[in-house]
Amino acid sequence: MSDTASVSLALREKAERRRSRLLTLPAVLVITIFGILPLLVIVAFSFMSPGAYGGVEPPFTLEAYVSFLFSRDIFDDTLTFTPDYVLIYLRSLTFALGTTFVCLLLGFPTAYFMVTRPVESRKWWLLLVTIPFWSNLLIRTYAIMFIIRDEGLINNTLIGMGLINQPIVMLYTNFSIVLGLFYSFLPFMVLPLYSSLEKLDFRLVEAGYDLYATRSRVLWRIIVPMAKPGIVAGCLLVFIPTIGAYVTPLILGGGTHLMVGDLIAQQFGSSRNWPLGAAQAIILMAGVLVALFFYVRTTSEAKLHG
Amino acid sequence: MxxxxxxxxxxxxxxxxxxxxxxxxxxxxxxxxxxxxxxxxxxxxxxxxxxTKWFATALFNESFHAAALNTMLISVSATIIATMAATAAALGTTRVKAWRGQTAAFMTINLPLMVPEIITAVSALSFFALLGQVFNINLGIGNLILAHSVFCIPFAYMPIRARLEDMDFTLDQAAADLYATPWMTFRRVTLPLLMPGIASGIALAFIVSFDDFTITQLVAGPGQTTLPIYIWTQVRRPITPELNAMCTILLSISILFISLSVLIGQKRR
Known part of the structure; x- marks a missing residue:
């Protein structure tokens, strides 16, 4: 190859790289300015003082983080450890882990059932799970509320059949929140499991049976390990929106069974303590980053050993 | 097999x-x-x-009309912005010569999917409050359009990128061999082949914007009621069948767009 040819090739590659950069720029700019910059704004807000009518004011202070853990005596300024907020975080964590576990427990058989259907009918099963995945969360949550209310279909039917005299109170309890979370985020578990199980090579299952493995042994030693990427991705996709859930506890918790999402929204709304809300949001984000860190570590380990 | x-x-x-x-x-x-x-x-x-009388009541409800108009304005604008940005970004990041910062750009585009909605919502609220107070910039309903565009971009980006990855690039080369200019090749070969991905991206971006409640509720100013916000104000009151009719209308629109996106996606195989 002559020098001029290689120079012109290098120039063309440079031009192509430049074009790629320019094409990507608008999307990156929109997300940076209106997505990432706002995250930095709440970091800054968390170190400021609350304004009288919402918003923030100088001076800079650590008060928001202090009041996350302690309550300050208004007379002598002494700090007392108050675990109220921490307890709400622990509740949310428990709900999120519990929901993730139940979603996995029921979502795995569902996804497995779907991939073992005949190829032609599989896309219809997939559509059945895809529709709730994309449907309006508020309306789906209202639908749950609609049937578990005191005068909802379940209680009315049970009373009509004479099984109970008083309605069973299900709405505005921990039960209704966990049910709502499970129902809301189950498709987020099934879809990644489905795409993982779809790639499962059933010759390995056959090999297992040829070697006299039982059904449960084939399941636990062959199918489940092969589906691990889907399991990890599904757990993450359920865990992140459940720990920050806002709509579900808002409608099914009735304002009495708070989760972190509502707690944060409350600081920006009726409580008018934006710095505290910002600090609470950052603490939640830190938790999510820990989950993402484990995800990246698990997936990169899988690549190393895979 | x-x-x-x-x-x-x-x-x-x-x-x-x-x-x-x-x-x-x-x-x-x-x-x-x-x-x-x-x-x-x-x-x-x-x-x-x-x-079917509750559907008639719902459709003649003026607050419902106003909310529907706001929703359409926001969702259509956000979908246009997001799909254009996502199409360009997919072309700039898929099957191209690797460039410095490409991984960072890819992560940035996917970031909105990793942040819990409530955090996106309060940070957008804080950001627009800061713009209003310190710089005296108030974009009105533009605030909502921009906030929606951010989380619509990754949803539009995914199917377009997937389509590009599956595409047969020998046709582009054939066009170039026949002396088509790069623009002609893009306009007459690449873009038509990419269309199913873009259509799928449009449908997904529209659904997530149309259905959004959390971010809209925190960022929306007075008079910026969208359909989900209107539904929420009705959920807090004694429930009427009219509310169920409105929910049914909204669900039907979502299901229509989901099915469209899925059907277009299946056609390519």
């Missing part, structure tokens, strides 16, 4: 019934909600007979 062999090998006891339970849990509440939108009685507790 294994699919020709006995289906028995794939069988796991109890998995079928568990799958049916999951699907029942997913669909029963929605079906009950839709059924009671057709209840003749004003009470939402007892079924008395079939009627």
């Amino acid at each position: 294994a699919k020709d062999r006995s289906t028995d090998m794939r069988y796991q006891p109890g998995f079928g019934p568990l799958a049916m339970i999951c699907l029942a849990v997913l669909y029963a509440p929605i079906l009950v909600l839709v059924a009671f939108a057709f209840n003749a009685n004003a009470s939402v507790a007892q079924w008395t007979g079939f009627s």
